[in-house]
Amino acid sequence: MAGDQGTFFCGTELAARIERVEAELISKGGGAAAARLGATAGFVIPVAGGVAAFAEEGSPLNKVAGLGFAGVPMVAELEQIEQLFAERKTAVQAEVSQLGDPGVGELLTERGYRLVSFENVLGIELGGERAAVVADGVDVQHSGEGEFDAWLDVVADGFAHPDTQGVASHEEFPPEIIANAMRDLIGAAGVQRYLARRDGAVAGGASMRMSQGVAQLTGAATDPAHRRHGVQSSLLSVRLAEATAAGCDIAVVTTQPGSKSQQNVQRQGFALLYTRAILVKG
Known part of the structure; x- marks a missing residue:
């Protein structure tokens, strides 16, 4: 997978594995939402090797x-999915890898x-x-059950205030x-939580999920008062060390194009593997 001068080549087989893991994450999260809210509230439907899911509004x-990566969806499958989203007054959002079958994009635009x-x-x-490299004064540990609220506060704040550098996100999500x-x-997908403290105070939080040899870095945020002190790099280093020890052969992260998050992970050795197009039918 690695090429000359440390470049990381991503072919269709690797992209297919990453996308399977992503679909698995969405499927498990959507299933947990259905269990929490009732089976009729949302849905999780397999479609052409991927998944269509609705958890709750927003x-x-x-x-x-x-x-x-497993053929092009049937028109009847898309019609069913579109109807289910329409019943919930929600636009259909399809995330399509550039390394997938071009017929998917053609069908969706049609x-x-x-x-x-x-x-x-x-x-x-x-x-x-x-080995994990942690900055002086920073301590990174798994977040215990009693620390969920503290972890959520710092991570949710990061989601609520996305990067202003690069291409702006088209999405915003309420904290609740x-x-x-x-x-x-x-609860359902095996996402692990990490909490960083700096000089004893909560300074940042992060999460990670491992499946099929892929470590998904599913979010990280640093409290503004503790930025520029190595909190983010420490959270990343600890997760990569644990993923390596668990036998993962790749770690992946999703960012907005040209964002500060992308810049930060590329400085840590990450390479751009592929881009997903976000296609919406309202």
């Missing part, structure tokens, strides 16, 4: 993910889907031995909806 889990944004998937190759989604993902 949730970041409301999407179609993982398409393009059905009136509009290109509204992009997001980048970056990755770093793992293997051998990787973020909290619901994170609880669902932690």
Whole structure:
């Protein structure tokens, strides 16, 4: 997977694995929301190797993910999904990898889907031995059950205030909806929480999920009062070390194009693997 001068090549097989893991994450989170709210509130439907899910109004889990690596969806499948979203007065959002079957994008645009944004998937190759490097004065530990609120406060604040550098996100999520989604993902999808303290005070939080040899870095944020002190890099280093020890061969993160988050992870050795197109039908 690695090429000359440390470049990281991502072919269709690796992209398919990453997208399967992403679809699995959305599926498990959507299933947990259904268990929490009642089976009729939302849905999780397999579609052409990916998944269509609706958790609750305004949730970041409301999407179609993982398409393009197991054929093109049938028109009847899309019609059913579109009807289910319409019944919930929610636009259909499909996230499609540039390395997937081009027929997916062709079909979606024919059905009136509009290109509204992009997001980048970056990755770093793992293997051998990787030690965690933590900045002076910073301590990173797994977040215990009694620390969930403290962890959520710092992470939700990061979601609520996205990067202003680069291409702006087309989405915003209320804090209570973020909290619901994170609880669902932690409970059902095996997402692990990390809390960073600096000189004893809560300074940052992060999360990670591992599946099929892929470590998904599913969010990180630093309290503004503790920025520029190595909190973010410490949270990243600890997660990468744990993922390596657990046998993962790649870690991935999703960012807005040209964002500060993308800049930060590329400085840590991540490479741009591919871009997802965000297509929406309202």
